[in-house]
Amino acid sequence: MSIQAPTVLLDGTVLAILDVQDLYGYALTKKVKQHVKISESTMYPVLRRLEKGGEVETYSEPFEGRMRKYYQLTDDGRQHLTNIKRDWQDFSSGINAILGEHK
Amino acid sequence: MSYLNDVETQLYAMPREERDEILAYYDEYFTDAHLTDEQAKQKFGTPKHFARRLVADYYMNTENTTELKPKNQIKMIWMVILAILASPVILPVAILIIAILIAIVAVVGSVIVTILAVLFTILIIAIVSIVSGVAIIFSSVTGGIFSIGIGLAAIGLLILVGPLFIAGMRVVFNGFASLIKWIGRQFIKKGENYEA
Numbered sequence: 037m038s039i040q041a042p043t044v045l046l047d048g049t050v051l052a053i054l055d056v057q058d059l060y061g062y063a064l065t066k067k068v069k070q071h072v073k074i075s076e077s078t079m080y081p082v083l084r085r086l087e088k089g090g091e092v093e094t095y096s097e098p099f100e101g102r103m104r105k106y107y108q109l110t111d112d113g114r115q116h117l118t119n120i121k122r123d124w125q126d127f128s129s130g131i132n133a134i135l136g137e138h139k
Numbered sequence: 140m141s142y143l144n145d146v147e148t149q150l151y152a153m154p155r156e157e158r159d160e161i162l163a164y165y166d167e168y169f170t171d172a173h174l175t176d177e178q179a180k181q182k183f184g185t186p187k188h189f190a191r192r193l194v195a196d197y198y199m200n201t202e203n204t205t206e207l208k209p210k211n212q213i214k215m216i217w218m219v220i221l222a223i224l225a226s227p228v229i230l231p232v233a234i235l236i237i238a239i240l241i242a243i244v245a246v247v248g249s250v251i252v253t254i255l256a257v258l259f260t261i262l263i264i265a266i267v268s269i270v271s272g273v274a275i276i277f278s279s280v281t282g283g284i285f286s287i288g289i290g291l292a293a294i295g296l297l298i299l300v301g302p303l304f305i306a307g308m309r310v311v312f313n314g315f316a317s318l319i320k321w322i323g324r325q326f327i328k329k330g331e332n333y334e335a
Contacts, residue, residue, distance in 0.1 A: 061164055062171035076182055077189070080164055081196045104167060 041072045046082055047091075048120035054092060054109045055117055064107060083107060091116055142176040142186055143169065149190030152214045153197055161193055195222035199320050216316055219323040236322070247315045254304045258297065265293035 041049070046068075053059065053067045065079045086092045091113030096103040109117070143166055150158045169179055183189040198215035220240060268290030276283025 060171065061168045065168070076168075077192060077196075080161065080193075081200050084160070085200060102167075102170070104171075105164070
């Protein structure tokens, strides 16, 4: 894909995935990679920023004798996700009308 | 894992808290991904390279540069410059970037030196006037008082404009830091260049 996902869409993708279930770093990265082409080191700054902005929270759970850090959506994050989804609908329907559906 | 240990030794330019967070994240990540040191190196580059990228990411994501102490800002600028130079760009572009960076550093540096020189000059004038004023006050009362007066006026001027100049210097420096971050963002895009 030669079109690079802007920050807001990357944020939206992460928030949408976390809206379904809480995930830890590696699993989350794998999920995001199914939708957006990113490198493995892309996720940390995104998660850190979302965490600092109060859109995700973290908690630790034991797994195989170590602690795993899970990321969880907050109400602010859910609100932001709703906004991103709405903005994306507006944007994509316009672009789709002119660029999409030609095969 | 020795790969992460090597990365850690290269992260000295980052505040301790951030460094611990980031290492914990990748420690867990590598364990979950079952990456050996060799595989980690293939995916993320050499420890040094990876560490530079982490530091550059961190400083470019720190929204407000003024939150950082000047010492950390200089570190930040240096790290971003290193990251730009380490990212694979075509040679002419690299030469252009380096030329622009050198020009910017020269301009900012000369402005700062000029400001310091002006302040220093005023201080010297003040000291010389007061000392010579005291020296001649016994042979010429009016001349001595006049000279001391000039010296005191110069100190007054210094107190008045000094903070202004220092503030101006900070503005120039912060602008410079923001500019470097901006240039960094243009060339170091979301880790794309680092995809193995």
